[in-house]
Amino acid sequence: MRENILFLPGLLCDEVVWRHQTAALGARYDVVVARLTDFASITAMAQAALALAPGSLSVVGHSMGARVALEMVRLAPDRIARLALLDTGVHPVGAAEPGRRQQMIDLAETKGMAALADRWLPPMVMAGALERDPALDATLRAMVERMSPEIHGRQIAALLGRRDAAPLLATIRCPVLVGVGRHDAWSPPEQHAAIVAAIPRARYVIFEESGHMAPMEAPEAVTAALSEWMLQSAGETV
Numbered sequence: 700m701r702e703n704i705l706f707l708p709g710l711l712c713d714e715v716v717w718r719h720q721t722a723a724l725g726a727r728y729d730v731v732v733a734r735l736t737d738f739a740s741i742t743a744m745a746q747a748a749l750a751l752a753p754g755s756l757s758v759v760g761h762s763m764g765a766r767v768a769l770e771m772v773r774l775a776p777d778r779i780a781r782l783a784l785l786d787t788g789v790h791p792v793g794a795a796e797p798g799r800r801q802q803m804i805d806l807a808e809t810k811g812m813a814a815l816a817d818r819w820l821p822p823m824v825m826a827g828a829l830e831r832d833p834a835l836d837a838t839l840r841a842m843v844e845r846m847s848p849e850i851h852g853r854q855i856a857a858l859l860g861r862r863d864a865a866p867l868l869a870t871i872r873c874p875v876l877v878g879v880g881r882h883d884a885w886s887p888p889e890q891h892a893a894i895v896a897a898i899p900r901a902r903y904v905i906f907e908e909s910g911h912m913a914p915m916e917a918p919e920a921v922t923a924a925l926s927e928w929m930l931q932s933a934g935e936t937v
Contacts, residue, residue, distance in 0.1 A: 701727070703757065705748060705756045705759070706732045707744075707761065707764030708761060709764045709786075711850070711851060719921070720921060720922050724922070728757075733747070733767075735748075735764065741763075741770050748767060756778055761787070763854065763858060766787060769867055773867055781928060782874070784876070785878045786883050787894075788886050791861065796859070803818070803851070812846055813840070824839075825880065826910075838915070865897065874902075874932075877895045878903075880913040882910045
């Protein structure tokens with residue numbers, strides 16, 4: 700029986716983010732990409748994700764999706780065989796965050812998703828990546844424009860309602876991979892170093908030449924790290 704890998708995309712993202720990883724790992728494992736666009740809380744997203752496949756799950760989350768993955772651990776720790784957290788954070792909402800998020804909500808509602816993509820995407824990748832790689836630019840913009848202001852609003856509500864995940868980290872006993880783009884300006888490497896320090900024997904990987912969108916900016920490196928992670932026994936720590 701093949702093992703299940705569940706991929707969780709981040710804010711305004713869908714299965715396209717995981718295209719390289721699902722194609723490579725799908726030959727050996729049963730892969731599922733969760734849809735996180737219909738829910739307004741991290742807990743509801745996690746509950747829906749847990750219902751997508753039976754039994755044990757190796758869970759890979761990117762950005763908001765990694766926060767959902769941690770909530771899955773909180774809800775059903777015995778079902779999480781492995782955990783991969785990419786380009787993310789565990790901190791609760793800060794004082795300035797609601798205002799910044801509201802500005803983006805207002806932009807999407809008044810000027811549309813293309814305008815939101817213009818503002819939101821450049822800081823999400825390594826500086827200059829969109830100009831150097833027109834295909835990446837087009838793919839990311841098309842993905843954002845497949846969303847809607849309503850989806851964006853629900854996902855922002857989920858993020859603003861999130862819990863502090865830091866206390867959960869020390870309780871995790873499955874194999875954990877923590878990865879981040881070297882040039883991730885949204886959730887920088889030092890933020891991930893603190894996560895690694897809090898999880899017993901977690902493995903830490905930095906993806907060079909990548910910003911926040913590591914699964915797309917450094918697809919081969921992310922896939923290689925996940926392939927190695929999947930070879931670990933679900934009963935062992937890293």
